Amino acid sequence: MEPRTEQKIEAKAESRAGAARNPAANGAAIRAEQLTRHYKMGDSVIRAVDGITLEVPAGEFLALLGASGSGKSSLLNLLAGLDHPTSGAVFVLGHELGRMTSLELSRHRNQTIGIVFQSFNLLPRMTVMENVELPLRLAEVPRAFRPPRVKEALQRVGLSERLAHRPGELSGGEQQRVAIARAMVNRPRILLADEPTGNLDSNTGEEILRLISEINRPSDGEEPTTVLIVTHERGLAERYASRIVTLADGRIDRIEQR
Amino acid sequence: MKIGDLTELATQNLREAILRNSLTTLGIAVGVASLVAMLSLGVGLQEMISRRLERNGLFNTVLVRPQTSFNATGQIRRNRDLGTDRPNDGNRNDRNQSDSNRDPVGADIVSHPLDQASRRELAQLPHVLEVYPEFRFTGDLRFGPAGHLTQVTSLPMSASASDSLEGMQGRFFSATDAHEIILQADAAADLADSQHLQAADMIGKDLVLRYAGREPLPAASASSNRRDRASAADDALSGFSIISSRISLRVVGIVDAETVASGAGAFARSGAYVPLAVAEELGVVQGNDMGEVVRESALGSNGQHYTNLTVRVEKPGDVPAVEDSVRQMGYSPFSLLDLTRNLRRVFAILDLLLGIFGSLALAVASLGIINTLVMAILERRREIGVLKALGASDKDVRQLFFAEAGVMGLLGGVGGVVLGWGIGRLIQLGTNYYLRQQQIPAENIWTVPVWLVASAIAFSLVVSLAAGLYPATRAARLDPVEALRYE
Numbered sequence: 001m002e003p004r005t006e007q008k009i010e011a012k013a014e015s016r017a018g019a020a021r022n023p024a025a026n027g028a029a030i031r032a033e034q035l036t037r038h039y040k041m042g043d044s045v046i047r048a049v050d051g052i053t054l055e056v057p058a059g060e061f062l063a064l065l066g067a068s069g070s071g072k073s074s075l076l077n078l079l080a081g082l083d084h085p086t087s088g089a090v091f092v093l094g095h096e097l098g099r100m101t102s103l104e105l106s107r108h109r110n111q112t113i114g115i116v117f118q119s120f121n122l123l124p125r126m127t128v129m130e131n132v133e134l135p136l137r138l139a140e141v142p143r144a145f146r147p148p149r150v151k152e153a154l155q156r157v158g159l160s161e162r163l164a165h166r167p168g169e170l171s172g173g174e175q176q177r178v179a180i181a182r183a184m185v186n187r188p189r190i191l192l193a194d195e196p197t198g199n200l201d202s203n204t205g206e207e208i209l210r211l212i213s214e215i216n217r218p219s220d221g222e223e224p225t226t227v228l229i230v231t232h233e234r235g236l237a238e239r240y241a242s243r244i245v246t247l248a249d250g251r252i253d254r255i256e257q258r
Numbered sequence: 259m260k261i262g263d264l265t266e267l268a269t270q271n272l273r274e275a276i277l278r279n280s281l282t283t284l285g286i287a288v289g290v291a292s293l294v295a296m297l298s299l300g301v302g303l304q305e306m307i308s309r310r311l312e313r314n315g316l317f318n319t320v321l322v323r324p325q326t327s328f329n330a331t332g333q334i335r336r337n338r339d340l341g342t343d344r345p346n347d348g349n350r351n352d353r354n355q356s357d358s359n360r361d362p363v364g365a366d367i368v369s370h371p372l373d374q375a376s377r378r379e380l381a382q383l384p385h386v387l388e389v390y391p392e393f394r395f396t397g398d399l400r401f402g403p404a405g406h407l408t409q410v411t412s413l414p415m416s417a418s419a420s421d422s423l424e425g426m427q428g429r430f431f432s433a434t435d436a437h438e439i440i441l442q443a444d445a446a447a448d449l450a451d452s453q454h455l456q457a458a459d460m461i462g463k464d465l466v467l468r469y470a471g472r473e474p475l476p477a478a479s480a481s482s483n484r485r486d487r488a489s490a491a492d493d494a495l496s497g498f499s500i501i502s503s504r505i506s507l508r509v510v511g512i513v514d515a516e517t518v519a520s521g522a523g524a525f526a527r528s529g530a531y532v533p534l535a536v537a538e539e540l541g542v543v544q545g546n547d548m549g550e551v552v553r554e555s556a557l558g559s560n561g562q563h564y565t566n567l568t569v570r571v572e573k574p575g576d577v578p579a580v581e582d583s584v585r586q587m588g589y590s591p592f593s594l595l596d597l598t599r600n601l602r603r604v605f606a607i608l609d610l611l612l613g614i615f616g617s618l619a620l621a622v623a624s625l626g627i628i629n630t631l632v633m634a635i636l637e638r639r640r641e642i643g644v645l646k647a648l649g650a651s652d653k654d655v656r657q658l659f660f661a662e663a664g665v666m667g668l669l670g671g672v673g674g675v676v677l678g679w680g681i682g683r684l685i686q687l688g689t690n691y692y693l694r695q696q697q698i699p700a701e702n703i704w705t706v707p708v709w710l711v712a713s714a715i716a717f718s719l720v721v722s723l724a725a726g727l728y729p730a731t732r733a734a735r736l737d738p739v740e741a742l743r744y745e
Contacts, residue, residue, distance in 0.1 A: 082739050103653070108649075117647075182648070
């Protein structure tokens with residue numbers, strides 16, 4: 001009974017997003033075409049993203065490197081559908097984000113992608129369990145199906161023992177694991193991470209990247225998840241990413257295949 | 259998001275800033291409480307006055323009198339026509355013609371007196387509970403050697419609910435034909451004084467009521483003084499003797515009030531009250547009897563005539579219909595309905611004013627909701643950003659803030675009703691304490707009807723949701739990137 005209902009929910013999400021499918025973008029998990037994002041600040045225009053064309057094949061682990069203000073996070077926000085481009089287009093799994101309604105975009109963020117932030121962004125008054133359950137609530141997953149899904153996601157990040165704790169009672173690394181579990185609980189095809197190790201010491205940062213790498217290529221034979229992380233730590237990027245794209249002034253400066 | 263999840267999240271959010279949200283909710287509660295307290299006071303006062311008037315039979319009684327008018331020559335004319343309610347409509351000749359078999363004398367006097375037959379006829383009208391006459395006569399109360407000359411009035415059993423009897427010592431009559439009497443306090447004191455007793459000691463004592471009684475003339479065909487009009491139609495020389503009569507009655511109660519109202523027309527002062535059936539049996543001479551003798555001999559009718567009859571109907575709403583029927587029967591109805599209609603209008607305006615003052619407090623409280631929720635948006639910008647990043651739609655965020663406003667409104671509404679009830683209780687207690695200090699019996703001036711409770715909570719909910727409209731829309735429109743950047 002349970003798997004059938006879940007399949008139905010996923011199928012529903014798939015059909016909703018199907019409206020904006022572009023056959024030309026098939027094969028790539030993410031494809032950005034001539035993407036720009038300009039901000040007005042007083043009289044001057046800041047070109048945070050300035051004509052980026054990029055394709056991320058399904059299953060890739062891509063790292064976006066660059067100095068502060070190079071446009072990494074702005075690009076990530078555009079790919080996540082949190083922000084709208086000034087021009088250009090973003091295709092995610094063949095669907096153009098610019099053609100989606102506000103409701104479809106929120107479903108895209110809920111079902112297709114998972115997002116992890118530098119500062120974890122867990123809701124402090126909720127327990128670990130409730131934090132991870134939140135995307136399931138938003139997806140209107142029936143109450144009875146939620147606990148096993150939450151436990152499964154937490155097991156994947158090695159935190160199945162701390163369900164009733166609040167974020168304040170956890171270490172930074174543990175909080176980021178909870179955030180990853182929350183991002184993965186709806187089983188998205190893409191994981192976007194904005195400086196996931198930025199608030200962590202190097203050892204913990206390493207652990208987190210190892211975990212993300214495991215999500216990217218699961219050892220247990222599960223389907224790989226496309227990963228795109230924003231970082232300024234070249235060492236980590238070199239160790240885990242299959243491709244490194246370096247940005248400078250909103251443009252692609254260099255692409256290194258590893 | 260599903261409604262259950264929404265409510266759960268909203269309550270969780272409200273618990274987060276518990277002090278601020280409690281204060282906001284308290285603000286709503288105070289607003290609702292003031293509304294409830296004001297309106298329940300208005301409703302209570304209205305009910306109190308309506309209750310008093312109804313208990314005295316002022317709302318649901320019609321006083322029926324024969325239609326009487328004096329024509330230019332000073333003669334009495336009475337409408338005898340059953341089908342018309344206009345005594346002076348110019349069709350007098352026709353009417354006299356149609357009545358000629360019953361009224362051979364005709365002349366200028368047209369009459370349709372109130373008698374046993376009309377009493378029965380009135381009692382058969384729809385919605386009529388009872389029809390009773392009022393007997394009022396001068397009587398001499400004898401208790402031992404002492405006497406007290408006073409007005410004696412008959413009371414129907416339904417008068418036991420009259421609030422003029424409030425605080426009565428003793429009890430009301432046991433039956434309408436029980437040989438019992440209720441004394442007014444002054445009369446009781448006067449009689450008791452002669453025997454060196456307290457007024458209260460009169461209860462249970464027997465006294466003798468002396469009165470002027472009617473004795474039918476030996477020439478009359480019927481032996482009883484309750485003769486049928488039709489059977490005596492040809493008795494042109496009817497009449498009666500007046501003889502001093504007496505009856506022994508037991509005192510059962512003593513009232514303070516000098517007037518015991520038992521209907522729309524009964525307001526005269528009395529020193530003693532006797533049950534209706536007893537008064538009827540006495541065959542007392544009443545004020546109108548002299549005129550009746552003359553009229554009867556002129557008209558050829560005979561028997562007991564009433565100066566007026568009180569018709570008690572089921573509810574005040576039945577009064578107009580009964581009044582119409584009474585008019586059609588050829589009598590003149592009188593009720594206080596028009597007076598009470600104005601009274602109700604005054605109360606509607608009073609309720610409206612009280613409601614407006616009460617709502618003002620709720621309006622101020624709704625500003626509190628707007629303030630609290632706008633503050634919450636500022637504080638929870640980042641959280642809203644996270645929710646949106648995790649897939650919350652604008653609608654989800656809007657509904658979440660709406661739900662928070664709704665929960666505050668609902669809790670404030672319920673709390674306000676309880677608080678308003680408490681304030682009302684205090685006002686009630688205070689008023690009763692004051693009334694008791696003034697030697698006035700306690701009075702229920704405050705009522706919280708179920709409709710008021712329900713509508714106060716509903717009103718609070720609606721006002722809160724309206725107050726949440728702006729913050730909710732603002733939160734929903736928040737740019738997630740901006741919100742996530744916010745520290």
